[in-house]
Amino acid sequence: xxxxxxxxxxxxxxxxxxxxxxxxxxxxxxxxxxxxxxxxxxxxxx
Amino acid sequence: xxxxxxxxxxxxxxxxxxxxxxxxxxxxxxxxxxxxxxxxxxxxxxxxxxxxxxxxxxxxxxxxxxxxxxxxxxxxxxxxxxxxxxxxxxxxxxxxxxxxxxxxxxxxxxxxxxxxxxxxxxxxxxxxxxxxxxxxxxxxxxxxxxxxxxxxxxxxxxxxxxxxxxxxxxxxxxxxxxxxxxxxxxxxxxxxxxxxxxxxxxxxxxxxxxxxxxxxxxxxxxxxxxxxxxxxxxxxxxxxxxxxxxxxxxxxxxxxxxxxxxxxxxxxxxxxxxxxxxxxxxxxxxxxxxxxxxxxxxxxxxxxxxxxxxxxxxxxxxxxxxxxxxxxxxxxxxxxxxxxxxxxxxxxxxxxxxxxxxxxxxxxxxxxxxxxxxxxxxxxxxxxxxxxxxxxxxxxxxxxxxxxxxxxxxxxxxxxxxxxxxxxxxxxxxxxxxxxxxxxxxxxxxxxxxx
Numbered sequence: 001x002x003x004x005x006x007x008x009x010x011x012x013x014x015x016x017x018x019x020x021x022x023x024x025x026x027x028x029x030x031x032x033x034x035x036x037x038x039x040x041x042x043x044x045x046x
Numbered sequence: 047x048x049x050x051x052x053x054x055x056x057x058x059x060x061x062x063x064x065x066x067x068x069x070x071x072x073x074x075x076x077x078x079x080x081x082x083x084x085x086x087x088x089x090x091x092x093x094x095x096x097x098x099x100x101x102x103x104x105x106x107x108x109x110x111x112x113x114x115x116x117x118x119x120x121x122x123x124x125x126x127x128x129x130x131x132x133x134x135x136x137x138x139x140x141x142x143x144x145x146x147x148x149x150x151x152x153x154x155x156x157x158x159x160x161x162x163x164x165x166x167x168x169x170x171x172x173x174x175x176x177x178x179x180x181x182x183x184x185x186x187x188x189x190x191x192x193x194x195x196x197x198x199x200x201x202x203x204x205x206x207x208x209x210x211x212x213x214x215x216x217x218x219x220x221x222x223x224x225x226x227x228x229x230x231x232x233x234x235x236x237x238x239x240x241x242x243x244x245x246x247x248x249x250x251x252x253x254x255x256x257x258x259x260x261x262x263x264x265x266x267x268x269x270x271x272x273x274x275x276x277x278x279x280x281x282x283x284x285x286x287x288x289x290x291x292x293x294x295x296x297x298x299x300x301x302x303x304x305x306x307x308x309x310x311x312x313x314x315x316x317x318x319x320x321x322x323x324x325x326x327x328x329x330x331x332x333x334x335x336x337x338x339x340x341x342x343x344x345x346x347x348x349x350x351x352x353x354x355x356x357x358x359x360x361x362x363x364x365x366x367x368x369x370x371x372x373x374x375x376x377x378x379x380x381x382x383x384x385x386x387x388x389x390x391x392x393x394x395x396x397x398x399x400x401x402x403x404x405x406x407x408x409x410x411x412x413x414x415x416x417x418x419x420x421x422x423x424x425x426x427x428x429x430x431x432x433x434x435x436x437x438x439x440x441x442x443x444x445x446x447x448x449x450x451x452x453x454x455x456x457x458x459x460x461x462x463x464x465x466x467x468x469x470x471x472x473x474x475x476x477x478x479x480x481x482x483x484x485x486x487x488x489x490x491x492x493x494x495x496x497x
Binding site: 001002003004005006007008009010011012013015016017018019020021022023024025026027028033039040041042043044045 | 067068071115139188230372373378389394453457
């Protein structure tokens with residue numbers, strides 16, 4: 001495409017299928033302890 | 047729903063529901079002011095002064111293609127998805143308050159300078175063991191569990207920390223689990239012996255320091271009033287070095303006294319730290335150091351300045367990681383986790399030296415939020431369920447927010463502290479979070495296109 005470059009596709013849609021296993025790190029536990037950011041966590045079920 | 051913004055010379059479009067992120071040219075960026083609400087002819091009329099008709103047609107065709115592929119204006123169907131409907135949260139992470147005492151005094155300490163509004167108290171090994179048992183017995187089929195030693199200052203009770211780790215290692219085998227231990231420390235008591243133990247046994251370490259010496263020492267000082275910077279910097283650097291500059295964070299707090307916090311982040315990077323997290327203070331508005339609405343333009347300016355320098359240092363081979371700029375667009379958490387949020391009060395709980403269970407460390411000291419006890423293995427189901435249901439679809443403000451799948455509804459404790467309702471997010475926090483997400487995505491766009 002000439003006008004648009006897609007950095008990432010439908011990652012959320014694809015993640016729903018096998019999502020929710022809960023094996024990933026608890027977000028608040030990792031570094032912040034005050035301000036919640038979940039999107040920078042890693043999936044353990046790649 | 048889409049969100050578009052322009053930062054660092056990049057025009058970025060997020061398709062919120064699919065998670066797709068696009069870098070577009072100025073034409074597409076402008077078309078999206080009208081598309082798909084207006085007809086093509088009307089859009090051409092609106093933009094004909096600045097763009098050629100042929101180009102507008104071409105760009106609209108590209109947008110239509112994205113829509114067809116489910117990458118633009120996609121629908122949110124997750125609420126009905128089986129993975130969401132069938133989720134059954136279990137306790138998988140503990141914040142163990144091994145010490146309700148602290149060897150330094152911080153002006154902004156949410157824990158009332160270490161005692162959490164109660165008696166200065168250390169956890170004993172019996173409560174520690176019962177906490178591990180509670181976690182193992184309430185974690186269902188989850189294999190990976192987490193235990194963070196927190197305080198006050200955990201190193202003031204290090205013998206108990208060691209005994210709890212030893213107990214956890216013994217029990218995890220019995221239960222077929224994997225416990226990841228972490229600790230938070232202000233660094234004052236770090237020495238060769240405890241560093242060695244921590245590095246052999248802890249998956250992550252959070253080392254508290256605010257940045258520049260005068261900034262750190264104004265907020266973080268000893269009982270005698272002496273700043274901590276000089277004492278802790280060599281120790282924290284030694285720790286980072288010993289861990290091979292991996293699996294640790296130096297973690298600072300900024301306040302309205304250092305709204306130019308980007309300088310503190312860069313100072314920490316200049317000292318040699320590679321993993322840095324500096325976050326806004328969360329404080330009631332009457333405190334002189336609390337961040338106010340009127341401070342936000344300056345805060346945003348410094349997030350952008352930090353993003354610029356972050357990219358520059360990456361290309362100069364002097365890169366570092368800033369916790370809030372780290373968004374993995376391809377292998378981040380699944381949407382179910384993003385909907386569910388931080389997990390406080392459902393997947394994550396805090397245990398005090400007395401054995402009381404709270405939804406998370408931020409609630410400790412507010413006895414209305416005691417959710418159970420590890421001494422008699424109780425957990426208040428009603429309160430547990432209310433926290434489990436505090437997800438983005440049940441928060442009115444989050445439902446219509448473009449950032450909901452990035453921040454996942456924000457911090458329940460902040461929401462409660464400001465609005466007396468865990469379902470109503472803390473607005474200033476939301477605004478800063480959105481800015482951080484934009485910066486993180488702009489960095490990704492710049493590294494991807496310029497790299």
